[in-house]
Amino acid sequence: MAKPDKRNRMEIQVEHAWQDTDHVTESCSYATVKARLPVLGWLPRYRLAWLQMDLIAGGTVGLTTVPMALAYAEVAGLPVQYGLYSAFMGGFVYCIFGTAKDLALGPTGIMSLLCASHVHHDPVYAVLLTFLCGVIQVVIALLKLGFLLDLISNPVIRGFTCAAAFTIGFGQLKNILGLRDVPHQFFLQLYHSLRRIPESRLGDVTLGLLCLSLLVTLTRMKNSGNGAGDLPAQSHIHILLRGLVTARCALVVIGATAVAYVCQESGRAMFTIMGSTSQGLPPLRAPPFSETKTDGAVITFSEIAQDLGGGLVVIPFMGLLESIAIAKAFASQNNYQIDTNQEVFAIGLTNILGSFVSAYPVTGSFGRSAVNSQTGVSTPLGGVVTGLIVLLSLAFLMPLFCYVPKAALAAVIICSVAPLADLRVAREMWKVGGVDLVSFLVTFLASFWEMQYGIVGGVAVSGAIHLFNFTRARLFVDASMHHS
Numbered sequence: 479m480a481k482p483d484k485r486n487r488m489e490i491q492v493e494h495a496w497q498d499t500d501h502v503t504e505s506c507s508y509a510t511v512k513a514r515l516p517v518l519g520w521l522p523r524y525r526l527a528w529l530q531m532d533l534i535a536g537g538t539v540g541l542t543t544v545p546m547a548l549a550y551a552e553v554a555g556l557p558v559q560y561g562l563y564s565a566f567m568g569g570f571v572y573c574i575f576g577t578a579k580d581l582a583l584g585p586t587g588i589m590s591l592l593c594a595s596h597v598h599h600d601p602v603y604a605v606l607l608t609f610l611c612g613v614i615q616v617v618i619a620l621l622k623l624g625f626l627l628d629l630i631s632n633p634v635i636r637g638f639t640c641a642a643a644f645t646i647g648f649g650q651l652k653n654i655l656g657l658r659d660v661p662h663q664f665f666l667q668l669y670h671s672l673r674r675i676p677e678s679r680l681g682d683v684t685l686g687l688l689c690l691s692l693l694v695t696l697t698r699m700k701n702s703g704n705g706a707g708d709l710p711a712q713s714h715i716h717i718l719l720r721g722l723v724t725a726r727c728a729l730v731v732i733g734a735t736a737v738a739y740v741c742q743e744s745g746r747a748m749f750t751i752m753g754s755t756s757q758g759l760p761p762l763r764a765p766p767f768s769e770t771k772t773d774g775a776v777i778t779f780s781e782i783a784q785d786l787g788g789g790l791v792v793i794p795f796m797g798l799l800e801s802i803a804i805a806k807a808f809a810s811q812n813n814y815q816i817d818t819n820q821e822v823f824a825i826g827l828t829n830i831l832g833s834f835v836s837a838y839p840v841t842g843s844f845g846r847s848a849v850n851s852q853t854g855v856s857t858p859l860g861g862v863v864t865g866l867i868v869l870l871s872l873a874f875l876m877p878l879f880c881y882v883p884k885a886a887l888a889a890v891i892i893c894s895v896a897p898l899a900d901l902r903v904a905r906e907m908w909k910v911g912g913v914d915l916v917s918f919l920v921t922f923l924a925s926f927w928e929m930q931y932g933i934v935g936g937v938a939v940s941g942a943i944h945l946f947n948f949t950r951a952r953l954f955v956d957a958s959m960h961h962s
Contacts, residue, residue, distance in 0.1 A: 516820065517574045520857050528856035535855035536569075536863025538724050539582055539846050543864055544871050545731040546585070546846070546894065548752075548879065549887040552653070553590035553646055554838055555599040555662070558752050558879060559872070561585050563760045564608075564837035566868040568828045569861030575824035576858050577816045578805035582846035583828055583861070587895045588642045589797055589841050591649075592929055594662070596789035601836065602769040606779075607786055607793065608840075609765040609833035614794040615826030624818050627799055633914040634936035635799060636903050637921030641932055643899035645925070646891060653888035654690075656682030656750045664926050681748030685737070686885035689730050693893040696726040724849055727890045734886035735878065742881060749883040757876040759869065765833040792930045793839055801825050801842030808851055845894055913943060 512518045543565050551561030568583025576583075597603040618624065645664050651671045652660040656679030660670045699719065722729065738749045767779040783790065802821055809816045829839055850860060904922075907915040917940040925932025 513817065513820070515574060516577045516817075517858070524857065524859075529859075531854045531856040532860040533863055535850050535853040536860035537867065538721075538853045539849050539855075539860065540864040540867030541725040541728040542846055542849055543582070543584055543868060545727045545887070545890055546843075547868070548731070548882060549891045549894075550585040550587060550590040551838075552884070552887055553587060553594060553649070553891060554585070554604065555594045555597065556601055556604055556838060557755065558882070559756045559760075559876065560601060560604065560836060560838055562868055562872050563835055564832060564840050566865035566872075567832040567835060567837055568840055569863075569865030569868075571828040571831055572824050573858040573862050575820065575827060576861075577820050577824075578809055579814070579855055579857055579860075580808035580812060580847050580851040581801065581805045581821075581842050581858075582850050582864065583801070583825065584840050584843055584846065585838065586800065586841055586843045587646050587891065587898075588639065588800060589793070589839055591642050591646055592789065592793050592796060593838050595929055596786050596793070597838070598785070600769070602766050603782060603786065604838040605765045605833050605836050606767065606782055607789060608829050608837050610783070610786070610790055611794040611797065611839045612826045612829030612831075612833065614790070615798060615822055615829060617826075618794075618798070619819050619823035619826055622819055624798075624802075624822055627795065627802065629941075630795065630799060630933070630937055631914075631917060631940045633907065633917040634921045634933065634940055635803070637918040637936055638796075638925055638929070638932055639898050640901060640903070641922045641925030642929065643895040643897075645929075646895045647899065650888035650891050653750070653884040654683060654686035654892075655679070656885065658750075679748075679750065681741075682750050682883070682885040685734055685749055685883055686889055689734055689886045689889035690892065692730055693726055693889055696723050697893065699723050724853065727894075731882060731886050731890060735882045738883045739878070739881045749885065752880055752882045752884065752887075755876050755879050759872050760836045762834060788930045788934075792933055796933070797829075797839055797841035798822055798825060800844075804842040804844050804847050808847055812851065917943065 544562065547561035547565040548558045549561070551558045551564075554560070565584040572581065572583050593604060593607065597607060618626070648668055648671075649662075649664070652658075652667065655671060655675065655677075657671060657674050657677060660674075661667055734749075738751055741748045742751065767782075769777045769782065771777065802816075802818055805816050805821055825841065829837070832840060904915060904918055907918055917936050920939045921932045921936030923932075924935040
């Protein structure tokens with residue numbers, strides 16, 4: 479029974495029978511089954527009040543997810559519909575297997591950027607990568623190897639996140655300017671975008687800056703208490719403003735798309751739009767293990783796996799790190815527990831099943847999880863509502879998505895990753911000794927060359943520092959014992 483003072487929040491009770499040696503003989507007990515299927519812990523106690531909160535939260539996150547999914551597919555270098563293909567499976571799988579009520583799984587900026595450097599704009603590579611990532615993650619969960627995630631230290635994660643935010647943000651400069659045929663390597667992309675500023679399209683620049691201004695204004699309203707001042711918490715104006723601020727990405731994209739549609743239909747092509755998209759729901763089929771090119775050449779599974787290379791290590795681990803860090807943060811904030819191994823399993827299973835609907839790799843989204851938490855989600859059922867909204871968008875709105883201006887999506891991406899580009903952490907590391915700053919800077923700087931090089935370099939430096947400190951401590955202890 480839920481406690482009376484928590485009736486509008488789900489209490490996810492994580493069963494630890496599989497961790498407790500006293501309960502090994504009860505491996506087939508209901509408690510163990512409930513630990514494997516967390517939905518059994520809250521569904522029998524589900525209340526009507528929870529349904530109301532889940533519908534509101536899931537709907538709000540859905541309005542945020544659709545434009546973000548379209549935008550992140552652009553970052554991943556894939557057709558926009560693949561963003562939506564990746565955005566719905568997580569809600570359904572996580573509802574059954576997840577242990578954090580606030581976590582929203584789906585495409586994110588960092589994962590999209592990592593995928594872009596490995597899938598080479600090829601959906602076949604992206605979908606197979608999703609399947610292989612899921613298999614690796616499920617194996618990690620089944621073998622209880624979650625401790626491997628600790629090998630990537632916090633300074634490395636911070637450095638990678640900051641670099642990814644800068645890379646993603648500046649990478650959208652070409653879409654704000656309306657430029658085409660810009661290289662994808664970060665430094666070349668930045669150089670060509672700045673050099674070709676005189677070629678920029680006035681319509682794209684105007685629309686992009688306008689969308690950026692609107693998003694920044696609405697974000698500042700959110701940070702200043704939704705701009706409602708001293709109004710009562712449940713006043714109609716407060717609720718309206720909160721809705722506008724929360725759904726700001728959807729509102730901006732809808733408005734820009736409407737303007738682009740009118741211009742396009744009247745014969746004035748002022749904006750660079752997404753163009754034709756695949757209509758309808760994704761086909762349900764097994765992930766491809768080979769690819770036949772238009773010239774008849776066949777790329778085998780081993781060749782694809784070789785091309786994916788380090789992505790088969792970096793992407794599964796970074797996906798788990800990002801997701802579990804977010805789940806832990808909101809579990810602590812909202813006073814409930816998560817099961818890390820179960821989280822790893824849920825993410826892996828989401829990717830495996832997602833590959834059957836042409837998804838690319840997903841992880842937890844901090845922004846959408848924050849929306850979930852702020853709107854008072856009660857159970858993971860909110861994710862099902864979000865998934866249904868994405869499916870409805872795929873089924874009925876795809877013809878309209880071809881009119882979405884790239885400049886509007888670029889504005890959404892820039893505003894979503896801007897908070898991650900926080901270099902103040904470097905100053906904080908310097909103040910507390912500066913050792914961690916070395917790992918941070920190596921990761922940060924190397925990530926601009928190649929994202930995986932940043933992570934590998936940061937882990938290597940961080941490991942060397944810890945090994946040096948350990949060796950020095952041992953030598954000090956041995957010397958002390960010798961003198962005594």
